[in-house]
Amino acid sequence: MSDLELLIFIGVCTLATFLTRVLPFVALSRQADHPLILHLGRYLPPAVMAILVIYALRDLTPWSAGQLNVSAQGVPLILASLAVVFLHLWRRNALLSIVGGTGLYMVLIQLVWP
Amino acid sequence: MSPALHSWRHAAIQTLPVMFGYLPLGAAFGVLYMQLGLPWWGAPLMSLFIYAGAGQFLAVTLLANHAGLVEVAVASFMLNSRHLFYGLSLLKRFRGAGWRKPYMIFSLTDETYSLLTSQARPQDAGVETHRLAARIGALNQLWWVLGTLLGTLAGATLNIDGRGLDFALTALFIVLTLEQAARLRQALPFLIALATGLGAILLLPERHLLLGAIGAASLLLLVHYRLHRQPQEART
Numbered sequence: 240m241s242d243l244e245l246l247i248f249i250g251v252c253t254l255a256t257f258l259t260r261v262l263p264f265v266a267l268s269r270q271a272d273h274p275l276i277l278h279l280g281r282y283l284p285p286a287v288m289a290i291l292v293i294y295a296l297r298d299l300t301p302w303s304a305g306q307l308n309v310s311a312q313g314v315p316l317i318l319a320s321l322a323v324v325f326l327h328l329w330r331r332n333a334l335l336s337i338v339g340g341t342g343l344y345m346v347l348i349q350l351v352w353p
Numbered sequence: 354m355s356p357a358l359h360s361w362r363h364a365a366i367q368t369l370p371v372m373f374g375y376l377p378l379g380a381a382f383g384v385l386y387m388q389l390g391l392p393w394w395g396a397p398l399m400s401l402f403i404y405a406g407a408g409q410f411l412a413v414t415l416l417a418n419h420a421g422l423v424e425v426a427v428a429s430f431m432l433n434s435r436h437l438f439y440g441l442s443l444l445k446r447f448r449g450a451g452w453r454k455p456y457m458i459f460s461l462t463d464e465t466y467s468l469l470t471s472q473a474r475p476q477d478a479g480v481e482t483h484r485l486a487a488r489i490g491a492l493n494q495l496w497w498v499l500g501t502l503l504g505t506l507a508g509a510t511l512n513i514d515g516r517g518l519d520f521a522l523t524a525l526f527i528v529l530t531l532e533q534a535a536r537l538r539q540a541l542p543f544l545i546a547l548a549t550g551l552g553a554i555l556l557l558p559e560r561h562l563l564l565g566a567i568g569a570a571s572l573l574l575l576v577h578y579r580l581h582r583q584p585q586e587a588r589t
Contacts, residue, residue, distance in 0.1 A: 240416075245395050251422050252412050253402040255429035256436075260461050263440030264447070264454075278578045279571070280441045285533035286542035286549075286570045287435045291407070292530050293550030294563055295523040311517070323524045324531065333528050334373045340524040341381070345517035 296320065309352040319344035364488035368496065371464045375496035376503070378406060381521045383504020385413050388515050393505050400501040404494055405462060408433050410522040431564050439466045450483040457483070460490030463529060468493075545573050 240248075270276055298312045307314060323340035327333070379400060386396040399409050411432050415425050439461055446469070447454055468489055508515070534543065546566075553566035 240391060240419075242392060245391060247422070248412075248416065248425060249395065249399055249402060251426050252399070252408065252429045255426045256403050256405045256408050256433050257459060259430060259433040259436040260440060260458050263437055264444065264458055267441060268444055274582070275575075275578055276441055278581075279574055280438045281537075282542045282545075282574050282577075283438050283571060284435050285530070285537050286546045286574070287567055288526060288530040288533050289543050289546030290550045290563070290566045290570060291432075291526040292523070293546065293554070294566070295526050297554055297562065315517075316520075319520055320523065320527060323527045327528055327531050333525075333532075334377065336528050337374070337521055337524040338377060340527075341518065341521045344520040345514075348517045349514055 311348045315344055315347035315352065318347060360485070361488060364485055365492055367468060368489055368492040371468065371493050372496040374464065375406075375493065376500040378521060378525070379497045379500020380504030380507065381518050382406075382409050382413070383501045383506070384508040384515050385410070385504075385518055387505055387508025389413065389416055391416065393509055396501050396505045397498060400494075400498045403429075404460065404497065405429075405433055406464075406497075406525065407522060410519065413519075427564065431567060434567060435463075436461060436466075439463075442470065447483075447486075450486070453483055453487040457487050457490055460494050462493065465490050465493050467532070541577070542570075542574075545570050549573065 267276065296316065299316050300308050300312050301314065301317060302308060303313065309315070319340045322343050323336050326339045327336040330336070382400070383396050386399075387393065399412060403409055403412065408429055411428060412425075415428060420428070440458070443461070443466075447457055450457055469486055530543075549566045549569040552569065553562045557565045
């Protein structure tokens with residue numbers, strides 16, 4: 240990939256991301272109080288967040304070839320995800336939950352079941 | 354202490370929790386980016402201009418897969434489409450922010466949004482409120498760019514085994530979902546997500562997963578809205 244291609248790539252990501260942030264302010268400033276907008280504004284963000292979790296875990300295969308899958312897509316993924324949930328329900332500290340879960344996942348796939 | 358310095362300090366204290374999240378997460382992004390073997394300046398440039406946590410992790414995946422530009426645009430837009438709805442709830446709040454407004458909109462990440470919306474609602478959104486909001490946005494981006502630079506440096510100099518680091522993104526999504534659940538305390542959006550998310554995995558090819566699931570979820574919410582509204586309209 241050339242420098243120019245990288246710059247174009249970054250430019251496209253920048254525009255697409257900014258578009259999601261600026262669109263409501265340009266297009267919908269008059270409909271801010273419409274009940275449908277309020278309804279979507281209330282329920283869509285949590286739904287999208289949960290979809291992102293499912294998307295991130297899509298490669299999860301806990302069972303393969305008749306036994307527990309201990310590769311990156313199996314047991315480590317389950318254990319690390321559970322660790323994030325437990326840490327977050329326990330301390331409700333986003334940093335602790337993310338660093339703790341990620342650290343555990345890295346240890347599991349690099350050292351325990353390499 | 355001068356008034357300006359004092360108010361920056363006031364903003365900085367509010368962004369502390371974000372700093373503790375953005376420095377390591379930005380560093381994780383920097384390390385991950387360096388594994389692509391691309392010029393180092395791409396990472397801080399992305400943090401300056403794209404400035405989206407999940408979006409930039411996705412960008413690394415897209416770069417690694419040599420994705421086409423249309424796919425890049427659609428995927429970035431869809432992944433960040435939740436921001437459409439963040440803006441909706443801040444339409445009134447940002448009114449009259451003047452020259453700061455474009456930057457306030459640009460810097461509206463998940464974390465900045467949650468800081469701004471968890472503040473006590475000021476009755477009159479005056480210049481002082483807008484100035485504080487803009488400074489919170491700017492400081493959050495400063496933590497993100499600093500973290501990215503640290504990660505880029507570490508990725509270039511140390512021989513870090515980054516395998517598994519991308520789990521940070523999964524962890525971030527899990528945390529944000531738990532936070533949303535704590536705020537809303539209703540099962541509806543999560544049931545919809547479960548149905549559309551699993552449905553998309555079963556039925557759709559990999560590259561249309563997110564688009565399909567989020568689109569279907571929006572449609573279901575639209576239907577739910579219609580069914581919910583009908584009785585009320587019949588009464589009036």
